[in-house]
Amino acid sequence: MPEDFCSMDGQKRQIRAASSLRQNLFREHRKMCCVSMGGENKRSTTDYKAKKRQKVNKTTKSKSPPTVSSDTSLVHSDCPEITHGEVIVDRKSIFQGHAAEVHSIDDVNAVLTKLKMNKKICNAKHNMYAYRIERKTGKGKSSILQDCDNDGEAHAGGRMLHLMQILDQKNTLVVVTRWYGGIQLGPDRFRHINNATRQAIEQAGLLKK
Template structure:
């Protein structure tokens, strides 16, 4: 398989690896969240950037594998990017944790995320996010990293101790998934109440979309009034990562039960035209009673009109996967 990777393709792979690495640093590199990122092969990164600057004719074999690790509590995921990644080879993943069964479970979660990303696609963001969610769930189940048990990991970490309302208000805490393979967020009753959302509210978190170092991600929820839309934004901004996004764009569309009146609005959060496009998409899709937030972390490269396509695609995918819109049967 490696023989099929031409110099041109190797150059493209390097560029995609560096873009993904810089997106990871943008999202995780501040060290304030549950996950901490460390580049364990900095020289390989330097050589890769030099090879990209030199272009065709570079010696790609001398670059070496870009490697990094992500730690959450007592668990660590090790990630290596082979030269044929992502076009012809998957990521190489390994894991360490404080018990064999926990290690096996977390590694399985990360590998599953790479498989779901599909062949030829960048999957480090997805693998690391899935690992971080699962590791945090295991740690929180029994009150902290040192107390994390095998049984909590085997259960996928769903549930977890509820945060006290005062602590939740004072500290922005990462939002995590309900369990491995899930896309619904695990939200405590206290967080829902503090955000002004009903106790039955469920929030869907879509996969990350990466383009030239920018990251896009959508969140969707059923809504029955304007207050639900505002509540979802408040809830998401409790998450350190979402709060640091360059833009958190929102649109909602609600059909009032008592008279059938359609209520819709949007918030572009500084990305002029994005919210209006999201609102228009909800109308075109015929979506009733839903709110969507699309977060974007700007990676330093202007995407032009392409960014609106990404925002629309994330919006559509989140609505479909959350069951808030179903394609009409043929």
């Protein structure tokens, strides 16, 4: 037996013990990393959900489309006369135009408020409108004050205003009421809105010749 056999055997035991210690340390380190990564992932998921909730809240707080004022004090005694056009019916949806001669924003507000006092009109799906008012600026010159509102019917108010520009309407307000029948009409709805606009202007005697 070699003299250094015992010392060699002891060295092997020390090497195995050191190797076992390293493996244990590696396993413990891996567990700690997994726990740490799990915590980080959990925090990341929580932060993402919180940011998502904030984004949803911001979207929910977005401005709603403007509506006709409910302030009845705007309806003064000299509220312009309102002419109600003929009814247009298509696939259970009903369209009706209302026209009035207006010379100021107060006139516009008075007409809009008076129309809203009618429960049937107030409860309609959409009450889109457009107006054009001529204002004298002196020295024989004038300017046009104009605006429109879709009231939830995309592009409807702009199309009404465009038609009034083509007709060169001045001092005119038109409101088109739509009672939705549950069936989408597609582009046909704009044809009905334009027809209701023109009919109301004509029946009110405001159509330029």
